[in-house]
Amino acid sequence: MDKVVEIRDLSYNYPDGTPALNEVSLDVMERESIGIIGPNGAGKSTLLLHLNGILQSKNGAIRILDMPLTDTNLRKIRSKVCLVFQDPEDQLFMPTVFDDVAFGLVNLGYDAETVREKVEKILERVDLSGRGNRSAHHLSFGEKKLVSLATALVMEPEILLLDEPTSNLDRKERREIMRFLEEIDKTKIIVSHDLEMVEQLCKRIVVMNRGKVIFSGGKEILKDDEKLKGFGL
Amino acid sequence: MKHSFLDKYSDLGSIIHRLDPRVKVIVFFVLILVIVSTPPQELVKFSGYFLILLILVLLSRIPLSFVFLRSLVIIPFVLLTAIFIPFFKGGEVAGSYNFLTLNLTISNKGLLILQNILIKSWLSVLSLTILTSTTKFSSLLKALEILKIPRVLILIASFFYRYMFLLVDQIMKIKNARDSRSFKKSPLYQLKIIGYMIGELFIRTYDRAERIYLAMLSRGFNGTIYTLESFRIKGSDLFFLGSLAAIIFLIRLWR
Secondary structure (H helix, E strand, O other): OOEEEEEEEEEEEOOOOOEEEEEEEEEEEOOOEEEEEOOOOOOHHHHHHHHOOOOOOOEEEEEEOOEEOOOOOHHHHHHHEEEEOOOHHHHOOOOOHHHHHHHHHHHHOOOHHHHHHHHHHHHHHOOOOOOOOOOHHHOOHHHHHHHHHHHHHOOOOOEEEEEOOOOOOOHHHHHHHHHHHHHOOOEEEEEOOOHHHHHHHOOEEEEEEOOEEEEEEOHHHHHOHHHHHHOOO | OOOOOOOOOOOOOOHHHHOOHHHHHHHHHHHHHHHHHOOOOOHHHHHHHHHHHHHHHHHHOOOHHHHHHHHHHHHHHHHHHHOOHHHHOOOOEEEEEEEOOEEEEEEHHHHHHHHHHHHHHHHHHHHHHHHHHHOOHHHHHHHHHHOOOOHHHHHHHHHHHHHHHHHHHHHHHHHHHHHOOOOOOOHHHHHHHHHHHHHHHHHHHHHHHHHHHHHHHHOOOOOOOOOOOOOOOOHHHHHHHHHHHHHHHHHHHOO
């Protein structure tokens, strides 16, 4: 198996000086699914934002698919690494669902026919075919979450970064999203408070607290309540 | 919470709805230009334009009351700016009134201008109402884009359309939160709270804009938004364009 993500001693302070990441090192293998858990403010989402170069830190190094994460590689990396934000209202910004799903593809330079084909296919997969010309505003929250996923998946990324994919969903919607995520045979890095979901979808668990990785290992840890409490969870 | 007050009847599917959005934009633009350029005393011609608009509304199957009520929203603004014209325009006096020491005179010329402004603005807004309620907002934006309206304007409108509803939701939520905790009814205190609410909304909107930008970057955004064009002109579009333009110009140029 190849190493697809390599993070070395990554530190990052927010513009106001608050430290967010503190010498984080992490390797992710191809097709591995990793669950990153930890208390609020541990730096989980900040770490995700570094992995497709939205945030860039001078301290530490990141290699994605054997490319150093630099401005020259940024476009290439963003076409391979897709980030799905927690709030679908942020992820879906175009006037129609179709335009939203097509956004990434069009930016990648696909021709109109291919874009249309790919968008139709992915909308079918999330059971929303025929609803492409609606405004995202008219979808239910669960549907918005699914479309958010679709906007990233349609770009066929190698690595999928998911920020709280199951937050605020009802049981049925959560089940659908999880079934959908399970089917995706890609490298997945999932940040979540939903430990059940993480247990079902991820092979490896990474625990973060105060900007540090304090644990990395098998999912037995999720059963060890005392230890989790010790991690601040 | 669901709203659809902007393009409420835009998915009815009548003949007018099915026309190519570009054709509709052009036709209504021409119609408005013609309306505005018609001399003010030609009331018959204005009635002609009104008749055309009426037929379009009937063809589109949108409730008449909806179109007319909506078209009236502009009237207060027009009145506010134009109501004083008859008092200040010189010329033939139509009537004069004395209030204490104030002497007000109304001129015929001024009245004509007022009537002109009212009729033209109302007919124009009526045209736009028909355009926007027979066309989906997203199609309208795409049509404008193809017709070379500056992209920045279209983007602003597009984001506005997408997030306006969210903003309204947020205002309602904040208002509910306030109402469930606020007991003091003094107006000054209420004003202060409204000030906080506006500030809160501004911060939330700003934060959201930042996050949306990040989401755009994540999907390869590099400064220009490209969308797929998906309109095709049909025979019926050309027929509509041709016949309506002919009728409009006929009315305008007929002596």
